[in-house]
Amino acid sequence: MTPSHNHNSNAQTPTGPTSRLVGILAEFSSPDKLVHACEQARHAGIRRMDAYSPFPVHGIDPAIGIRRTRLPFLVLAVGLSGLFLAVGLQYTVNATDSIGPFPGYPFLISGKPLFSLPANIPVTFEVIVLSSAFAALFGSLALNGLPRFANPLHRIPRFKKATNNGFFLMVEAEDPNYNPRQIRNQLEQWGADALEEVHLDLTDHKLPAFVKMLFILMLALCTLPPALIYRARGDSHSLPRLHFNPDMDWQYKSQAQQVAPNIGASEDKPEWLFADQRAMRGEVAGTVIRGRLKDDAAYFTGVASGAEGHAELAEIQQYVSTSVNQDAATAPPEPNWLATFPARFAVTPETIARGKQRFDIYCAVCHGTTGSGDGMVNQRAMALNALQRANWTSAKSLHDHTVVDQPVGRLFDTITNGRGTMGPYKSQISVEDRWAIVLYIKALQDAMTDAVAQDDDGNWVPVRTTAPAPTAPAPTDTEPSAPESPAAAGGDASTPTGATVDQAVPAVANQSSAAGGEAADTASENSGRTN
Amino acid sequence: MATTIDEVYDNTWDDPRKRSPLVTGGLDYGQVTSTVTAIAEVPAPPRAWYILMAISLCLLGMLGILLLHLIMSGVGVWGNNNPTFWGWPIVNFVFWVGIGHAGTLISAILFLFRQNWRTSINRAAEAMTIFAVVCAGLFPGVHIGRVWVAYWLFPIPTEHLAMWPNFRSPLLWDVFAVGTYATVSTLFWYMGMLPDLATFRDRAKTKWKRMIYGILCLGWTGSARAWHRYEMAYTILAALATPLVLSVHTIVSFDFAVSQVPGWHTTIFPPYFVAGAIFSGFAMVITLLVPVRSMFNLQHLITIRHLENMCKIIIATGLMVGFAYTIEFFIAWYSGVKTETQTFVMRAFGPYYWAYWTMFTCNVFIPQLFWFKAIRRSPVAMVIISIFVNIGMWFERFVITVTSLCRDYLPSSWWYFRPTYVDIGMFIGSFGLFMTLFLLFCRFLPVVAMAEVKSILPHDEEDHH
Numbered sequence: 002m003t004p005s006h007n008h009n010s011n012a013q014t015p016t017g018p019t020s021r022l023v024g025i026l027a028e029f030s031s032p033d034k035l036v037h038a039c040e041q042a043r044h045a046g047i048r049r050m051d052a053y054s055p056f057p058v059h060g061i062d063p064a065i066g067i068r069r070t071r072l073p074f075l076v077l078a079v080g081l082s083g084l085f086l087a088v089g090l091q092y093t094v095n096a097t098d099s100i101g102p103f104p105g106y107p108f109l110i111s112g113k114p115l116f117s118l119p120a121n122i123p124v125t126f127e128v129i130v131l132s133s134a135f136a137a138l139f140g141s142l143a144l145n146g147l148p149r150f151a152n153p154l155h156r157i158p159r160f161k162k163a164t165n166n167g168f169f170l171m172v173e174a175e176d177p178n179y180n181p182r183q184i185r186n187q188l189e190q191w192g193a194d195a196l197e198e199v200h201l202d203l204t205d206h207k208l209p210a211f212v213k214m215l216f217i218l219m220l221a222l223c224t225l226p227p228a229l230i231y232r233a234r235g236d237s238h239s240l241p242r243l244h245f246n247p248d249m250d251w252q253y254k255s256q257a258q259q260v261a262p263n264i265g266a267s268e269d270k271p272e273w274l275f276a277d278q279r280a281m282r283g284e285v286a287g288t289v290i291r292g293r294l295k296d297d298a299a300y301f302t303g304v305a306s307g308a309e310g311h312a313e314l315a316e317i318q319q320y321v322s323t324s325v326n327q328d329a330a331t332a333p334p335e336p337n338w339l340a341t342f343p344a345r346f347a348v349t350p351e352t353i354a355r356g357k358q359r360f361d362i363y364c365a366v367c368h369g370t371t372g373s374g375d376g377m378v379n380q381r382a383m384a385l386n387a388l389q390r391a392n393w394t395s396a397k398s399l400h401d402h403t404v405v406d407q408p409v410g411r412l413f414d415t416i417t418n419g420r421g422t423m424g425p426y427k428s429q430i431s432v433e434d435r436w437a438i439v440l441y442i443k444a445l446q447d448a449m450t451d452a453v454a455q456d457d458d459g460n461w462v463p464v465r466t467t468a469p470a471p472t473a474p475a476p477t478d479t480e481p482s483a484p485e486s487p488a489a490a491g492g493d494a495s496t497p498t499g500a501t502v503d504q505a506v507p508a509v510a511n512q513s514s515a516a517g518g519e520a521a522d523t524a525s526e527n528s529g530r531t532n
Numbered sequence: 533m534a535t536t537i538d539e540v541y542d543n544t545w546d547d548p549r550k551r552s553p554l555v556t557g558g559l560d561y562g563q564v565t566s567t568v569t570a571i572a573e574v575p576a577p578p579r580a581w582y583i584l585m586a587i588s589l590c591l592l593g594m595l596g597i598l599l600l601h602l603i604m605s606g607v608g609v610w611g612n613n614n615p616t617f618w619g620w621p622i623v624n625f626v627f628w629v630g631i632g633h634a635g636t637l638i639s640a641i642l643f644l645f646r647q648n649w650r651t652s653i654n655r656a657a658e659a660m661t662i663f664a665v666v667c668a669g670l671f672p673g674v675h676i677g678r679v680w681v682a683y684w685l686f687p688i689p690t691e692h693l694a695m696w697p698n699f700r701s702p703l704l705w706d707v708f709a710v711g712t713y714a715t716v717s718t719l720f721w722y723m724g725m726l727p728d729l730a731t732f733r734d735r736a737k738t739k740w741k742r743m744i745y746g747i748l749c750l751g752w753t754g755s756a757r758a759w760h761r762y763e764m765a766y767t768i769l770a771a772l773a774t775p776l777v778l779s780v781h782t783i784v785s786f787d788f789a790v791s792q793v794p795g796w797h798t799t800i801f802p803p804y805f806v807a808g809a810i811f812s813g814f815a816m817v818i819t820l821l822v823p824v825r826s827m828f829n830l831q832h833l834i835t836i837r838h839l840e841n842m843c844k845i846i847i848a849t850g851l852m853v854g855f856a857y858t859i860e861f862f863i864a865w866y867s868g869v870k871t872e873t874q875t876f877v878m879r880a881f882g883p884y885y886w887a888y889w890t891m892f893t894c895n896v897f898i899p900q901l902f903w904f905k906a907i908r909r910s911p912v913a914m915v916i917i918s919i920f921v922n923i924g925m926w927f928e929r930f931v932i933t934v935t936s937l938c939r940d941y942l943p944s945s946w947w948y949f950r951p952t953y954v955d956i957g958m959f960i961g962s963f964g965l966f967m968t969l970f971l972l973f974c975r976f977l978p979v980v981a982m983a984e985v986k987s988i989l990p991h992d993e994e995d996h997h
Contacts, residue, residue: 052756055561056987057763061756070761076768094687094696103689106696120700123783127708130776134716134769138723141765145758148750161734163754166561246680
């Protein structure tokens with residue numbers, strides 16, 4: 002506050018650059034006189050003027066020449082944006098799966114459509130009203146240049162009547178027709194009770210001291226959070242984190258893997274809620290986990306069972322223990338392995354290709370890409386064996402007669418549950434893929450029917466070993482024999498191409514043809530690895 | 533201008549030759565200003581203000597303690613239980629939201645209809661709206677149980693929660709409706725107050741008051757250009773608030789009507805709720821303004837004519853509400869739905885007959901006294917009747933909410949709802965919150981819209997109106 006000047010009501014203009022004339026303020030005693038004066042001023046060619054009154058004066062707009070405000074269009078635009086925002090929000094939130102980085106949340110209620118305009122009208126309406134109301138208030142304030150706290154008019158004591166019972170007209174000095182002497186006379190002539198010049202104080206630009214202090218304090222406080230974060234980075238504490246709001250995080254309940262609660266009277270003589278002391282209960286007999294119903298024994302186990310339903314499941318369970326039992330003496334008899342592929346598995350070129358792809362991932366590392374038992378892991382381990390640095394049982398050649406003669410169900414079970422030192426793959430390979438691998442193995446074996454390779458001594462010997470004729474089991478074959486493909490037999494054994502695989506399909510589908518009467522040869526070096 | 537105070541002037545008499553003045557006592561512009569600003573300028577408010585404030589603060593404190601108890605213990609401290617999950621909290625919510633409606637009706641709808649008598653009462657009525665909505669918002673806010681996750685009500689993107697509200701649920705519509713209503717009412721109220729806050733600024737005697745009111749009024753000068761845009765914005769806000777106020781109680785009624793509980797699933801609910809809201813709101817305006825006008829000497833601004841007009845609105849809306857009560861019974865019988873008929877018979881003659889007949893008496897019979905002009909002109913009588921109306925309107929919400937839920941489709945779960953002391957204490961405490969806010973408003977803010985009242989005063993020389 003600088004009370005040094007501009008409280009003068011006479012024409013004493015402050016000199017020097019300390020202030021600038023803004024205009025002349027005339028006071029009128031009634032709204033009608035104000036409107037009249039405005040009309041006169043406008044008639045006299047004055048354009049840059051404004052009236053000030055404690056309430057909106059009727060008829061002042063045409064008198065001053067105020068054009069209609071554009072505010073309604075602004076509100077309309079914002080209201081329409083609110084419409085699109087609300088409909089878009091509701092659509093993306095409730096009818097789509099994701100909103101940018103955030104997941105959406107489609108509500109399916111009573112099978113009704115995810116997006117239905119009638120149900121979205123209330124929220125849309127409210128958003129339109131809300132956004133339009135903000136636009137109306139803040140739009141009008143912005144157009145009025147509010148908030149504006151520094152206004153030379155507030156320095157004039159008389160002007161305080163403008164919000165009470167005074168009516169003022171200010172003619173701005175910037176008006177081209179502004180003539181200091183003439184305008185005074187004119188205003189008095191138009192009925193002004195008092196005249197006063199309005200000056201803008203050019204010296205008083207300083208912020209009040211407390212505002213500065215407040216600003217500095219705010220800035221200082223703003224640096225606090227980053228400073229604290231910087232200090233806490235990589236910090237560790239011996240105490241757990243503060244947990245301000247428990248929000249049902251700790252509850253009186255037992256969880257999985259916990260000991261059953263002690264319901265006895267004391268710690269010394271515990272009486273467990275459940276006899277086995279576990280809080281977790283096992284599944285009820287006969288429970289089938291959702292999505293794990295294995296109602297096709299042949300497909301899921303490779304065993305041809307005569308029974309059905311529960312009896313079948315029980316029978317299969319027994320075979321599983323059979324297959325993983327390594328002690329031949331105590332092992333129960335071999336189950337009735339499936340000799341042909343199960344009905345649910347389609348024998349097609351696509352499944353062979355799938356089998357090759359899976360085989361190359363899971364099996365080839367030990368058994369080799371041709372199934373000869375010469376995978377990279379096997380080679381390395383055998384080399385270590387030779388140096389006495391490992392005790393590795395060589396991977397079996399899949400062209401060994403003991404393998405070739407196995408029914409497909411048995412091969413499937415080997416992949417599923419493992420054999421000897423080979424681990425089970427049931428958790429890594431899906432059922433469908435296991436059958437595909439079996440199919441591919443059969444294709445490989447078929448391709449190797451007449452293949453020969455040089456042994457360590459340089460002699461050409463058949464790749465496939467055959468069992469002695471009397472001991473060779475003849476697997477039952479219910480399907481009609483397909484003619485054997487010569488191309489499959491003569492194919493490049495090391496890299497079976499698509500063409501050879503395609504042609505091998507009929508042959509492998511009828512895998513019994515491979516068990517025929519080739520000449521008995523010596524048991525391969527791999528024959529020591531039996532089940 | 534005449535400055536004599538004419539206490540006995542009767543401006544409720546309509547002389548067809550001239551308009552009855554809306555401001556009596558021949559007040560001029562300056563006297564209007566000084567009458568209203570005196571409330572905030574006197575060094576100490578009247579003794580009654582202190583007494584009321586003390587009572588209100590006690591009730592507010594009780595509300596705070598009960599809220600703390602509720603949040604610490606859970607919503608089980610209320611009487612709500614299966615199947616009456618909506619007990620007093622929702623009754624109170626609907627009651628308070630309804631109260632608010634009269635404020636918006638006075639400030640927006642009567643503005644659009646050019647009812648000039650609104651100018652003396654609209655500011656206080658709008659303040660009442662906002663404070664009532666504050667009380668209303670409190671109850672569903674704590675009724676959700678876990679108040680610390682109340683932000684789940686709003687569509688805020690969260691990665692960890694991976695959930696969004698259901699935009700087809702009336703309860704979510706309610707969040708938007710009440711939220712919008714509170715916001716728009718506040719904007720409307722604040723905008724209307726800008727010129728009056730400037731008056732307070734210009735009359736402030738101390739530096740702090742000048743600064744605070746100066747910041748609040750945003751540097752308002754009363755320029756004709758500013759008034760032009762201000763009036764446009766005010767008209768637009770009124771035009772927005774008019775459908776808004778109708779939508780709010782409509783959507784509140786959807787909370788009930790969209791469900792399939794017998795006694796709720798009816799299409800009459802939206803208009804019936806809106807009429808009831810205006811009915812109760814005007815009753816509350818009278819209950820507040822009669823003491824305010826005598827406490828702060830505003831008899832010349834808030835005249836008997838203003839109060840009489842409100843009484844007329846009460847009798848009109850009271851008849852609408854009475855019509856709705858009757859037609860509900862007819863529809864229940866006419867629908868031929870057994871559960872529906874049974875529910876309504878049980879409402880009037882079942883275990884809650886006392887609530888039903890309290891409601892009916894207070895809302896339908898007692899307001900008929902307003903047919904007598906003598907009663908319409910007696911401030912004491914109208915306050916008593918208005919209090920009865922508000923009691924009746926609270927019971928209306930109780931009857932709707934509790935009787936329907938206590939007797940739903942499953943007879944084995946029928947029971948008799950009883951509130952606990954927390955229910956009762958929180959409802960009474962909400963009046964403490966409401967009254968505290970209202971008394972603070974009376975003391976520190978312009979109670980009457982001075983600028984608007986001045987604009988309807990007759991001019992000196994020629995009367996354009």
